[in-house]
Amino acid sequence: MNRQKLSHIFTKIVLKPLRTNLFHIVLLSFFLLAGKHEIYSQENRSLTKNIPAEKQKDSIHLNPDSLKKPTVETKNDTIKKKKSSIDGIVKRKAKDYEKIDQKKKQLTLYNEAELYYKDIELKSGIIVLDYDKDEVYAGRIKDSLGNYTQFPYFKQGQNVVEPDSIRFNFKTKKAKIWNSRTEQSDFRIKAEVSKRENDSVYFMKNARFTTSKNIDDPEYYFLARKIKFVPGKKVVVGLTNMVIADVPTPLGLPFGYFPMSExxxxxxxxxxxxxxxxxxxxxxxxxxxxxxxxxxxxxxxxxxxxxxxxxxxxxxxxxxxxxxxxxxxxxxxxxxxxxxxxxxxxxxxxxxxxxxxxxxxxxxxxxxxxxxxxxxxxxxxxxxxxxxxxxxxxxNNMSSSISYSQTLQTIPQVNFSVTATHSQNTNTQAIDMTLPTFQASVDRIFPFAKRDELKKGIFKNINFQYNLRAENRIHTTDSLFFTAQMFRDSKTGFQHSIPISTNFKVFKFFSVTAGTNYSEVWYLKTISKEFDASQNKVVTNDINGFDAYRTYNFTSNIGTTIYGTFNFGDDKKIQAIRHVMRPSVSYSYLPSFSNYYDTYAIDATGATRADYSRFENGIFGAPGKLMANNIGFTLSNTFEAKVRDKDETKTEPKKVMLLNNLNFSTNYNMAADSLAWSPVMVSGGTQFFNNKMNVNFGTTLDMYAIDNAGKRINKYNIDNGGSLFRMTSANITINYSLSSSDFGPSSDKDSKVNDQNVMNGGRGDDLFGRATDLSDNRHSLFKDKDDDGKDKFKGFYQLALPWDLQFAYSLTYGNNNRENQIVTNSLMVSGNIDLTPQWKVGVSTGYDFVRKGVSFTQFRFERDLLSWRMSFNWVPFGTYSYWGFFIGIKSSVLSDIKWDKRSLPDRRLR
Structure with missing residues (x-):
């Protein structure tokens, strides 16, 4: 049932005339009663008094002078015809009857009565329209059991009033309402008696207002003995006190003034x-x-x-x-x-x-x-x-980004963007910023193919484009942030690149991609190095001025896709396993650009010198001095299984993912004189239990041995008495989430409670507890209702208790220098459960198996008191130990009515 705001309790009511035969009936009655005209059929009625034949003396003597000029004396009618205030068309209907009383001049509608006039809609058990007094009355009626039903419903525009009864005068615009129920913002108001004096002033007696959804039986309300209400402007109240569970409390005000506005x-x-x-x-x-x-x-x-x-x-x-x-x-x-x-x-x-x-x-x-x-x-x-x-x-990181991008609808299309970024390490207090980064690119151009032509073959697929990237990069710390020194240390660079590439197929099954890239870098500041005898060390000097270097490279890649299926039979539970392999071999060539390198003395003798590039401190780096001639190998795998469905009515088997990916990669540098092979990188991931559990793993395998100092040597590990590969690191992470919705109807948590946590750079889940905003504790941790507005809780015996669990496990192994140790080994757990529709409990905790201690732990308790909320959060130990208790009204209009007691952690400033 819809309710409206307090400012709309009373509305202007103007009715139009009834579109009935009532007017014709009244008009006809007027003419019938105005005189004594009689009508007879066939013959005239005979006279009862005979007129004698002889002439008789006239008994009336007239003055002859009076016959000369007759005078007529007229008087104004003292009875004025009443004009009704009803000046429109009225539509009405009723289930039982419509009664017109000509004597009382009343129209009565009974049982499911409805009356529509202009923008007014009135529904009630009984409606009485008195067109003599220009009043309308609406009230409830009793059913067969003697209970009152069909309460009045009055609506004008968007304003709704639902009282026990209402009386309104069209002429004076005054109204009297009994037990009116209406809504103003988050408030719901019920007044024992309400009077409307005019369009802008209302008076109420014994009015109670609350934010409870049940206005007739609220869990709490404020009782005001007298109220003067001016819609859209103010509310003036007399003695007001708070009532909880129908028990008056001493909390109150002798009077109050509340400004009000739409x-x-x-x-x-x-x-x-x-x-x-x-x-x-x-x-x-x-x-x-x-x-x-x-x-x-x-x-x-x-x-x-x-x-x-x-x-x-x-x-x-x-x-x-x-x-x-x-x-x-x-x-x-x-x-x-x-x-x-x-x-x-x-x-x-x-x-x-x-x-x-x-x-x-x-x-x-x-x-x-x-x-x-x-x-x-x-x-x-x-x-x-x-x-x-x-x-x-x-x-440990805070980041920011502000960007503007624009696309120019030209041929070819041009895109450009301006971005300012910020990255901050909260441990080292180092800050990296780009103020700004400008990027522009011209869309691909195919010089050997027409615009709408299908591009096939080596030559028609040849394409190139132009890219520009300009950056002003700043590296600073917290103490120098936005100081003059911060801007003096900034670095500026421009990078132009023109990539040229093509792709085609060979032997029908192999896809080949080849390309080259030309790059040109501009700097406004370079460096020079020299040995300073006075300081007895190598010093680096900044050289302001334009300088540039140019590079190019060549890359190619060939790959294919191989499908393999292992069939076990349709009568087996696992009918088949499908293996998809995507091997690829890449080649890249980068020549040496030693012409951009100089030398400097590293000691006072000058006999020992070292190479350096004047561009090496630039934001895009320096060109490579060593030639690179690499061959890369990559193999990605996926495994799927066809499993017979448990539902025997389904004829098709169900597909189950065994491994989402299993990847191997390494490369060999043909130009290197030692340590040509790079470590083999292995990574993979899969999902279990209907994608509720995510497992990701990775490891690094090095085929070279290390010396006693832990440095890689040009000797295979197997030749040094070890295995073929030496595992230098490995890690595995497991995330598992489970909730009651997996076994029944959905009962998701409120996903917005941690928005501030994510905005601050934290996690979106509650494995590290839920963020507590001490400025506003009114928000609930869980949803109170389903989308259809019904309670999620279905009863103890049905065991329909909404709950959720989340686990996160992380294990990291390190063996880079033969330490052979577990670096991290931790388990995090978070759970929430609705014990009843009003009781909600949550916990976040974990255990670190390396440090042998319990990690951050938080207990959460919440009691839903309908219009109120009570919560207790407790972190029992650790750096962030604290407790906090809160009880208050949920609605924002009464957010100041609360009791908030807490013991915050006394943090030591760092």
Missing amino acids: TSASGFIIPSFGDTRDRGYFLQNGGYYFALSDYYDLAVLGDYYTNGSYALRFESSYAKRYAFNGRVNIRFENQIQSERGFPDYTKRREYNIQWSHSQDAKASPNSRFSASVNLGSSQYFRNTLNMLNVGSSLN
Whole structure:
């Protein structure tokens, strides 16, 4: 049943005249009663009094003068004809009867009565239209059991009111409503008596408002004795107190004033209070919300601690339909630990900037702008005072990208883009940026084929294109970020490339690709090296000015696909196994460009010299000095099985993937004088249990031996007393997810709860726990309803308890220098279960078998109190140990009615 906003409880009602015979009946009655005209058929009625034949004296004496000029005296009618306020067409219907009372001038509709007038829709058990008083009344009726049914439903435009009964006067525009039920934003209001004085003022008596979905039996509500309501402007209330489970509480206000608007409104955000061990008492997440326009807003939030620490946050969201949408978060924290003068006193500043922007694909088909920014101080997510985000804390990288791309619809087509990127290592605090990167490319051109011609053969497939890449690259650290030194150390380069390639088939089954690439690199800064006797070391000097080098190479590849099937018979469970091999051999040639190399003395004697290239510090590197003449070998494999389906009604076997991929690769450098073979790389992956378990593995096999210092020597390992290959490293990862939906109806978790975690650079799952945004704890960890609005919980005895489990196992083996040890060996587990429709429990934990300890562990408990939410999060041990309890109203309009108690980890500033 739809409900509307508080500002729409009362609506303007104007009715049109009934399209019936009522008007003709009343008109006919008027003429029949106006005089005593009688009509007889056939003969006239005889007179009862006879007129004598003889003349009699007239008893009336007239003045002759009065006959000269007759006078007529007229008076105005003192009774004015009443004009009805009903000036439109009325449509109505009723199931039982429609009754017209001419004496009372009333129209009565009974049982499933409906009345439509202009933009007004009125449905009720009984409707009485009094066209003499210009009033309409609608009320409920009793059924056969004596229960009230068919409550009035009044709608005007988008405004809906559902009271017990309603009376409205068309002329005065006043209304009186009993037990009105309506909706305003997230509020649902039920008033015992409501009166409408005019279009802009309403009065209510004993009104209760709540965010509960059950307005007739809410789990809580606010009872206001008197309310004056001005739609779209304000609400003034008298004595108001909170009622929980029909039990009045002392929480209340003697009076209140609430501004109200159909659009977003600015207002204060009430902070939460607490205390910490090292920073004292605090006020968190207080501030002001600015409703700037329908397209964007701004929230300014702040924290303050009694030891002097403070934080500021600016959060803004913006959107324009069919164009773009985005979000901006700017956070700054001045963190002080302990007190000045104590040995553990520390002070530092942390900041973080996040910006996400996406463009609607329909906004501009030939251009696109996007942004994903996450930059700031490296230790922000580890030291922040207002967020507990373990996933982001354990992440060692923050990255950003802002790009604009454009396609020019020319022949050939031209594409270009401008991109700014940022990559930051939170452990080393190193930052790499490109401000900006410009890329342009011209679409492929086939010089020996017509534009619409089918391209077959070596010559018609010959094509070339032009690519340009220009970069301004910056390498800096946290301490130098956005300083003058950061820009002085920037490097600029331009790379032009013209690749030429073709492809064709030989011997029908082999595909051949051949190509060459010409590249030219421009730099605006190069280097020179020399030995400085005064410093007794080699110094590198920067040389400003334009310089360039040019290179070229040649590559080719030949490959094919081999299919093999092993049949076991249709009567077997495994009927066949299919093996697909894709071998390929590649050849690449890169000549030596030693002409771009110079020498410098490495000591004061000058007898010993070393080679260097003046381009080696450039962002695209230096040309190769050594000639490369490589042959590469690659073999990829997939294995599938045909399995008889368990469903005997199906005639076709079921395909099962045994190995998604199994890859081998290595190469041989014919120009090398030693160590010509590179290590063999082996990788593979597969899935089990209906793709619920993902297994990926890889290893590196080296055929060369190592000396006692761990350095590779030009001697095969088998000739050194070992095996054919020496395993230098290996790893395996297993991910397995399981949920109740695998055995019944779907019951997915809310996938949006970790959006902030992903935006911060953490994981999207909850293997490292769920992020806790201390500024807003109202959001649930799980879905409360299915898509059809029904409870997911079906009862204890049906065992339909929505749950999910996720496992992640990782094992890494290292033997590069004969250490022969397990580098990492860990298991992570995450699980969630809905014990009842209102109780939800989750846990994230793990175990590190190398360090022999339990990894990050988080327990999550949540109680759904319908309109309220209660949660308890607990990290029992570790660096991020804390506990937090929250109970509050879910709705954003009453988000300040809460109790939030927590013990945050007293982080040591790093």
